Amino acid sequence: MASALARLPGLGPRSARRAVLWLIKRRETSLVQLAEALEGVRARLVECTTCGNVDTANPCSVCTDPRRDARALCVVEEVADLWALDRSRLFTGRYHVLGGRLSALEGVGPEDLSIGQLLQRLEAGGIDEVVLAMNATLEGQTTAHYIAERIEHLPLRVTQLAHGLPVGGELDYLDEGTLAQALRARRPVG
Amino acid sequence: MASALARLPGLGPRSARRAVLWLIKRRETSLVQLAEALEGVRARLVECTTCGNVDTANPCSVCTDPRRDARALCVVEEVADLWALDRSRLFTGRYHVLGGRLSALEGVGPEDLSIGQLLQRLEAGGIDEVVLAMNATLEGQTTAHYIAERIEHLPLRVTQLAHGLPVGGELDYLDEGTLAQALRARRPVG
Structure with a gap:
């Protein structure tokens, strides 16, 4: 045990x-x-055949919640990411769980993820914005770029999570990559 | 010892x-x-009377470097932050070290920081952009807001470092505040 x-x-x-x-x-x-x-x-427990979430109902409680905005779709790598984002309570749309990330090392290709299903959902219409919420890792970002290219032809607003200083981040303790990102993506105040 | x-x-x-x-x-x-x-x-070692950096010369080697862009000024809390940002090699302008951050708890007010000197530098002209590069802490952000208000009347582009996912950040391990920031500040792809 x-x-x-x-x-x-x-x-x-x-x-x-x-x-x-x-x-x-x-x-x-x-x-x-x-x-x-x-x-x-x-x-x-069952896997939601619409979004890939794990729940006691199929379609899951997120997909069927009428208070959620059906026009916004957030694409994540894993169910754990869906739950993490949902805890922040800022995103009120629906989700799509890929079931992983593209990885040459681990031999994970597009056909191993639910990218085909994502395209079907988007091509069916009714969605205005797609938020690519991949991890800020090399593989996560590769996956995001790949998806962005695959959905380029659709009339959608495609966004991605902001990269920069994490909350509480002190410049002196952050890695140079994060500082470079934060500087490159600096925004007007106000 | x-x-x-x-x-x-x-x-x-x-x-x-x-x-x-x-x-x-x-x-x-x-x-x-x-x-x-x-x-x-x-x-x-001496403190640079222009920017507050610590160096063996006054004005310091950053202030006198002719390859640096004199029209961009990056405001930081401490000398350690200046060095951290400079390691990322992305910012090619000059700096202004405040010597700390506003803190009600520690009794640090605007007069304890080199904000007066900063205003003098900006009012002297020749600077187009001010990057507020405070830590992503409550006190750092309070300081940034205070400075932004004090320089509002000047014809400057005032920016701040981006907040969001740090490099390598995995959604499931990040705090909700950072996820909320990353979602709120999401950006168009491409």
Whole structure:
């Protein structure tokens, strides 16, 4: 059980062992509850065939939420990114999860991602803006450029997340690449 | 000597002790050299009365460099920020070091920074663009807003560093504030 728990992100072998001991002590209550909860989730979780989100319904609760703006679509690499962006509560449109990023090293090509489905969604119309919200890594940016080229011919406003200083960032502690980005993309005040 | 060294940023008490032992072993060579180097630097360093940089000449080598664009001025909090930005080699103008940031908590007001001198430099003319390159902290941004208001009446292009994803930033690991900034300041692709 400890090695299974240790495979969870953020949980090392030591804290996994501590968690196991905690669960064993409470095996009649907590352990049963956790096992039931995991089984319940496993049985109910489905992948949204529209956007690729993981939820208990298909289409997922994000795709069917009537308060969301159907004309804005945010493209992300992974479900975790969708959830991270949604926590910021600033984006009120819908999402499209690619299921990864282009990577020559790992042998991931366009056909391994849900880019075809993305094109279908966009070609179906009704969407005005596409936000390419890839990670600021080399592979993320390669993926963003690739998608931007593939959708160039569509009448869409294509944007990408701003790059620059992170909140709380102190110039003296930031890498030169980020400083260069922040300087290159400097904006008028006010 | 160990406690003096341990006060250096980046050097803990343990690595300071290790450095002391290393120096003591080589006391006839390295220790004398280091002492002489420190004394030599101490005697020669001066603050540039134009921009506030620390250098061996006044005006400093940045202010007198003829290849630099005298029409662009980048305002930073500390000398360390000037050096950090200059390492990125993207900014080719001159600098103005404020000597700190506005802070109600630490009792730092506008008169404690070289804002008066900055205004004099700008009012003297010859400068087209002012880049406010404060840290992305609350105090840094307060300082930037204050300066932007004070120079509003001058015929200048006032810009600030872009805020957003740092280079290599993965959405899932970034704080919500940074994601919100990156989303709010999203830019057209291409």
